Amino acid sequence: GEDVEQSLFLSVREGDSSVINCTYTDSSSTYLYWYKQEPGAGLQLLTYIFSNMDMKQDQRLTVLLNKKDKHLSLRIADTQTGDSAIYFCAESGSSASKIIFGSGTRLSIRP
Amino acid sequence: DAGITQSPRHKVTETGTPVTLRCHQTENHRYMYWYRQDPGHGLRLIHYSYGVKDTDKGEVSDGYSVSRSKTEDFLLTLESATSSQTSVYFCAISDTGNTNTEAFFGQGTRLTVV
Numbered sequence: 001g002e003d004v005e006q007s008l009f010l011s012v013r014e015g016d017s018s019v020i021n022c023t024y025t026d027s028s029s030t031y032l033y034w035y036k037q038e039p040g041a042g043l044q045l046l047t048y049i050f051s052n053m054d055m056k057q058d059q060r061l062t063v064l065l066n067k068k069d070k071h072l073s074l075r076i077a078d079t080q081t082g083d084s085a086i087y088f089c090a091e092s093g094s095s096a097s098k099i100i101f102g103s104g105t106r107l108s109i110r111p
Numbered sequence: 112d113a114g115i116t117q118s119p120r121h122k123v124t125e126t127g128t129p130v131t132l133r134c135h136q137t138e139n140h141r142y143m144y145w146y147r148q149d150p151g152h153g154l155r156l157i158h159y160s161y162g163v164k165d166t167d168k169g170e171v172s173d174g175y176s177v178s179r180s181k182t183e184d185f186l187l188t189l190e191s192a193t194s195s196q197t198s199v200y201f202c203a204i205s206d207t208g209n210t211n212t213e214a215f216f217g218q219g220t221r222l223t224v225v
Contacts, residue, residue, distance in 0.1 A: 042216030098142055099205055099214045103153025
């Protein structure tokens with residue numbers, strides 16, 4: 001079945017870049033997402049990429065997709081304390097399919 | 112913000128009692144989901160629905176049942192609550208047929224089983 005995997009924790013120094021990685025198994029994935037969850041809140045969409053793209057940049061965020069290896073990454077440049085959160089990778093296939101989430105990566109920022 | 116509300120937001124219940132959590136949406140989205148979130152396990156899918164009366168199991172469905180009698184409501188029931196079901200529960204909705212199948216999440220329900 002479909003599966004999305006990501007590591008549970010990442011710690012970076014303030015001002016450095018954060019790279020959060022994700023792998024997925026569904027070769028028919030059409031949309032790949034990154035969601036952010038701040039403490040005490042639900043998940044909110046951060047950015048997404050279509051499977052026919054290999055990169056998407058949005059201000060400090062860069063999403064890289066390696067479709068051959070089924071690997072997705074989120075790079076946050078100049079990481080700030082406000083970036084502390086849990087980041088979820090997710091994928092969906094065709095327009096008739098549900099969204100599958102990874103277990104989330106907790107990003108912590110050290111001074 | 113997408114119109115999705117969960118109730119109650121907090122609940123404390125005793126082991127062995129039944130509990131029902133409600134998710135209500137005003138977006139007319141097809142898919143509705145129930146997740147639980149636990150430290151060290153991240154977000155895990157309990158059940159989901161792809162239409163009225165159409166539901167399917169997720170990866171941690173044991174001890175839970177769901178019902179969807181109307182598009183806007185998705186109920187999660189714990190028939191006999193156990194301490195292992197202490198968790199934060201999130202409802203989510205998503206649509207199909209659009210160019211982006213973004214999922215929207217509720218604010219969560221913190222359930223404590225004592």
